[in-house]
Amino acid sequence: MTRLYDPRHTAVLLIDPYNDFISEGGKLWPRLAPVATEVGLVDNLRTVTAAARGIGARLLIVPHRRWEPGDYESWRHPNPTQRGIMERHSFARGTWGGEFHPDLAPQPGDIVVHEHWAQSGFANTDLDFQLKQHGITHVVLIGVLANTCLESTGRFAMELGYHVTLVRDATAAFSPEMMYAAHELNGPTFAHAIRTTEELVEAFGLTAA
Amino acid sequence: MTRLYDPRHTAVLLIDPYNDFISEGGKLWPRLAPVATEVGLVDNLRTVTAAARGIGARLLIVPHRRWEPGDYESWRHPNPTQRGIMERHSFARGTWGGEFHPDLAPQPGDIVVHEHWAQSGFANTDLDFQLKQHGITHVVLIGVLANTCLESTGRFAMELGYHVTLVRDATAAFSPEMMYAAHELNGPTFAHAIRTTEELVEAFGLTAA
Amino acid sequence: MTRLYDPRHTAVLLIDPYNDFISEGGKLWPRLAPVATEVGLVDNLRTVTAAARGIGARLLIVPHRRWEPGDYESWRHPNPTQRGIMERHSFARGTWGGEFHPDLAPQPGDIVVHEHWAQSGFANTDLDFQLKQHGITHVVLIGVLANTCLESTGRFAMELGYHVTLVRDATAAFSPEMMYAAHELNGPTFAHAIRTTEELVEAFGLTAA
Amino acid sequence: MTRLYDPRHTAVLLIDPYNDFISEGGKLWPRLAPVATEVGLVDNLRTVTAAARGIGARLLIVPHRRWEPGDYESWRHPNPTQRGIMERHSFARGTWGGEFHPDLAPQPGDIVVHEHWAQSGFANTDLDFQLKQHGITHVVLIGVLANTCLESTGRFAMELGYHVTLVRDATAAFSPEMMYAAHELNGPTFAHAIRTTEELVEAFGLTAA
Numbered sequence: 001m002t003r004l005y006d007p008r009h010t011a012v013l014l015i016d017p018y019n020d021f022i023s024e025g026g027k028l029w030p031r032l033a034p035v036a037t038e039v040g041l042v043d044n045l046r047t048v049t050a051a052a053r054g055i056g057a058r059l060l061i062v063p064h065r066r067w068e069p070g071d072y073e074s075w076r077h078p079n080p081t082q083r084g085i086m087e088r089h090s091f092a093r094g095t096w097g098g099e100f101h102p103d104l105a106p107q108p109g110d111i112v113v114h115e116h117w118a119q120s121g122f123a124n125t126d127l128d129f130q131l132k133q134h135g136i137t138h139v140v141l142i143g144v145l146a147n148t149c150l151e152s153t154g155r156f157a158m159e160l161g162y163h164v165t166l167v168r169d170a171t172a173a174f175s176p177e178m179m180y181a182a183h184e185l186n187g188p189t190f191a192h193a194i195r196t197t198e199e200l201v202e203a204f205g206l207t208a209a
Numbered sequence: 210m211t212r213l214y215d216p217r218h219t220a221v222l223l224i225d226p227y228n229d230f231i232s233e234g235g236k237l238w239p240r241l242a243p244v245a246t247e248v249g250l251v252d253n254l255r256t257v258t259a260a261a262r263g264i265g266a267r268l269l270i271v272p273h274r275r276w277e278p279g280d281y282e283s284w285r286h287p288n289p290t291q292r293g294i295m296e297r298h299s300f301a302r303g304t305w306g307g308e309f310h311p312d313l314a315p316q317p318g319d320i321v322v323h324e325h326w327a328q329s330g331f332a333n334t335d336l337d338f339q340l341k342q343h344g345i346t347h348v349v350l351i352g353v354l355a356n357t358c359l360e361s362t363g364r365f366a367m368e369l370g371y372h373v374t375l376v377r378d379a380t381a382a383f384s385p386e387m388m389y390a391a392h393e394l395n396g397p398t399f400a401h402a403i404r405t406t407e408e409l410v411e412a413f414g415l416t417a418a
Numbered sequence: 419m420t421r422l423y424d425p426r427h428t429a430v431l432l433i434d435p436y437n438d439f440i441s442e443g444g445k446l447w448p449r450l451a452p453v454a455t456e457v458g459l460v461d462n463l464r465t466v467t468a469a470a471r472g473i474g475a476r477l478l479i480v481p482h483r484r485w486e487p488g489d490y491e492s493w494r495h496p497n498p499t500q501r502g503i504m505e506r507h508s509f510a511r512g513t514w515g516g517e518f519h520p521d522l523a524p525q526p527g528d529i530v531v532h533e534h535w536a537q538s539g540f541a542n543t544d545l546d547f548q549l550k551q552h553g554i555t556h557v558v559l560i561g562v563l564a565n566t567c568l569e570s571t572g573r574f575a576m577e578l579g580y581h582v583t584l585v586r587d588a589t590a591a592f593s594p595e596m597m598y599a600a601h602e603l604n605g606p607t608f609a610h611a612i613r614t615t616e617e618l619v620e621a622f623g624l625t626a627a
Numbered sequence: 628m629t630r631l632y633d634p635r636h637t638a639v640l641l642i643d644p645y646n647d648f649i650s651e652g653g654k655l656w657p658r659l660a661p662v663a664t665e666v667g668l669v670d671n672l673r674t675v676t677a678a679a680r681g682i683g684a685r686l687l688i689v690p691h692r693r694w695e696p697g698d699y700e701s702w703r704h705p706n707p708t709q710r711g712i713m714e715r716h717s718f719a720r721g722t723w724g725g726e727f728h729p730d731l732a733p734q735p736g737d738i739v740v741h742e743h744w745a746q747s748g749f750a751n752t753d754l755d756f757q758l759k760q761h762g763i764t765h766v767v768l769i770g771v772l773a774n775t776c777l778e779s780t781g782r783f784a785m786e787l788g789y790h791v792t793l794v795r796d797a798t799a800a801f802s803p804e805m806m807y808a809a810h811e812l813n814g815p816t817f818a819h820a821i822r823t824t825e826e827l828v829e830a831f832g833l834t835a836a
Contacts, residue, residue, distance in 0.1 A: 075551040075552070076370075076551050076552065077371075077551070079367055079373075079398075080397055080400075081399070114532045114542070114543070114544070115532075117368075118368050119364065119398070120365075123368035123547070124368065124532070124543065124547045125542065129535065129786070130788075131788075132494075133492075134492060134493070135494055137285070147390075147395055148398050152399075155329065155364060156332075158328075159327050159328070159329050159332035159333065159365075159756070160759065161755070161756045161759025162286075163285070163286040164288075175394075177390075177394060178394050178395075181390035181395065185356060185386060185387050186356055186357075186360070186390065189328070189356070190289075190328060192286050192288055283736075284760040285760050285761065286760070323741045323742075323752070323753070326753060333752065333756045334741070334751065334752075335741070338579045338744065338750070338751045339579075340579075341578065342701075342703050342704070343701060343702070344555070344703055346553070369546070369547065369550065370546070370549075495789075497785055497791075497816075498816060498817075498818075498819075535786075536785060536786050536817070537782065537785075537786070537816070537817060541783075541786035541787075542786065555703070565812060565813055565816070566817075569813070570786070570817075573746065573779050573782060574747075574750075574783075576706055577745050577750035577779070577783075578750075580704075581704040582706075593812075596812050596813075599804075599808035603774060603804060604778070604808065604813075606707055607706075607707065607708050607774070608706055608707075608708070608745070608746060608775075608779075610707075
């Protein structure tokens with residue numbers, strides 16, 4: 001096993017692991033379930049986070065803004081996704097849907113960064129700063145959605161000078177063609193590596209289960 | 210004709226209008242030609258820039274880094290696109306390929322922002338600053354490529370608080386499915402409007418030719 | 419009275435109005451009291467916020483990170499100010515010192531942005547984004563400290579393209595020479611206007627009390 | 628000699644070493660000369676850059692915008708410094724004043740980042756990105772002016788997560804009190820180290836001349 005990632009300089013970014021997205025009964029789960037089930041999303045999120053902790057790599061939780069009453073209403077131009085959240089109250093603060101999936105909640109040593117208002121975990125948050133203060137140069141992106149929050153976070157990470165790894169089956173989207181766009185069309189233009197969960201675990205120098 | 214864009218607060222961002230991309234004989238033209246020809250790219254770029262000037266909206270040229278010897282060689286992690294540029298010397302400074310298409314070169318009053326190193330015209334440049342200093346709140350993105358530089362510039366613009374308009378046929382990509390990803394899968398999640406050139410001209414309050 | 423600020427495009431940024439800073443009994447109050455008492459800090463903060471509300475200008479609260487156990491401990495290089503906070507537990511979350519001064523707490527319509535980790539209210543927060551989404555082009559900075567958080571917020575605001583106003587007596591510092599540095603030496607190099615509270619109220623088109 | 632800086636992760640940022648600032652005959656030299664002569668500015672700049680090269684630390688040139696006709700004229704709110712440049716045409720492109728001091732010009736391996744429009748070398752430029760792509764975590768700031776461009780670059784560097792070193796006598800300002808403000812009042816609140824040139828050379832693990 002060759003370790004391709006230095007744990008001192010590698011972080012896993014776990015994006016939006018809310019019940020509303022990835023747990024049965026969540027508001028957006030019905031739209032996500034087909035792809036999430038197909039790839040084994042939650043199992044793979046468990047595997048990657050355990051592997052990160054196993055080698056001593058930092059885990060950062062990168063959470064979307066939890067909806068609160070009044071959100072977006074005074075804005076000049078909320079985008080279509082934000083208009084959807086205004087209607088559905090996705091990830092509402094104080095509700096079960098706005099809590100992290102129980103297997104993916106922060107543990108001691110993890111860092112929870114500022115909530116992001118849109119897609120990129122770097123935009124309008126302290127993510128870049130936290131990564132620098134912890135010596136991180138390589139980021140591995142997992143969570144949801146592949147073509148929105150993960151892709152924007154990955155595009156921003158690359159522009160900020162980080163090495164970016166996508167994980168094909170530790171994410172999901174609302175359709176298979178969105179997954180295809182994220183990993184076959186767009187990812188290869190900006191990401192430095194695109195791996196399966198199994199390949200990532202091996203690249204971490206661990207034996208896949 | 211109702212004008213949907215206030216010229217005092219609207220800018221057209223013309224991204225990477227290099228000969229190497231959009232002119233016959235350019236290094237990347239063979240890969241772009243099928244889609245570019247199909248949508249009528251250069252004609253539509255002429256139409257949108259003329260319309261912007263016609264209503265007094267600001268035009269900003271948003272150029273990719275022109276390749277120079279040594280570029281990217283000392284970097285920790287150039288991405289796949291940058292590795293391609295290192296091989297091909299795309300948009301090399303001082304060559305015809307690194308010049309703007311003659312019909313799309315800056316005119317007096319246009320602003321040419323700092324060259325970007327990767328995809329987003331906002332990343333590591335003065336684009337956001339120039340827009341603020343000129344009172345711009347709405348950006349209209351044209352040029353190439355639809356799923357890389359335009360999409361990243363649009364994703365960044367939205368995260369920075371701008372109203373974002375994509376123009377379906379004033380851009381192009383290396384394949385029809387990349388265009389589909391940009392305008393049918395991803396664009397609708399972050400952009401505030403997606404129009405054809407004809408629709409944009411009408412939204413500018415002009416009669417389409 | 420001529421109104422020099424358009425309320426639709428002007429915001430007052432109220433920076434770090436914590437009891438620990440500006441209320442008698444606060445941890446840092448003893449160091450701040452001489453200058454704060456001299457200029458009439460809290461009275462002037464009340465006057466400026468009332469004036470902003472009076473003309474319908476937006477008020478944003480720009481709060482420093484409230485100290486929590488573990489803060490800064492895993493960082494590569496906390497700065498001297500942050501080392502001081504680690505010792506003193508300034509603005510500790512859940513304590514009186516980490517609450518806003520009662521006369522300066524957010525009211526309906528105010529916006530509370532992400533907590534900043536150091537000095538600039540723009541760094542690693544959603545302040546720039548919130549300003550854009552609310553159409554703000556002019557910012558008026560009040561609160562504390564004149565030469566640290568206010569000055570950094572002002573320097574960043576200018577670099578981001580905003581018009582910046584400092585208010586000489588609606589801020590304070592740990593020494594008169596720090597006030598002098600902020601308003602006589604450095605402010606004039608980056609800020610667009612430096613006014614007294616009375617002058618600001620008049621510039622808002624109101625009659626000073 | 629203990630080396631306190633790892634050359635692989637340290638960069639010297641040489642800010643605005645224009646003839647107009649630091650060479651006899653430059654437009655701003657008369658205002659800078661008293662302090663610059665007192666501290667031995669140019670000699671110390673030579674010493675620090677030679678020391679950086681001696682240990683293999685990266686040198687980045689961080690240049691102000693060279694004035695061009697039309698600059699700032701269409702802006703909503705140029706600041707007082709920019710208004711001064713409009714009158715004086717400081718660092719005019721194509722003139723001797725807009726060239727680097729001959730002893731401080733870039734050498735092979737140095738990086739020249741995008742020109743900055745105001746004070747911070749990080750604002751609206753590729754400086755942060757270039758530092759990340761070269762593995763830099765520690766920045767040492769030299770050049771001019773101590774309380775404007777250097778201080779803003781230092782404040783931004785700290786907010787971006789870098790370790791920041793100021794060098795007391797490898798910079799200058801328009802008055803001794805501005806130097807005092809930069810190094811005794813403000814620097815200690817954000818910078819991680821403030822050294823003399825001699826102390827820096829020793830901290831680089833070299834014997835001072």
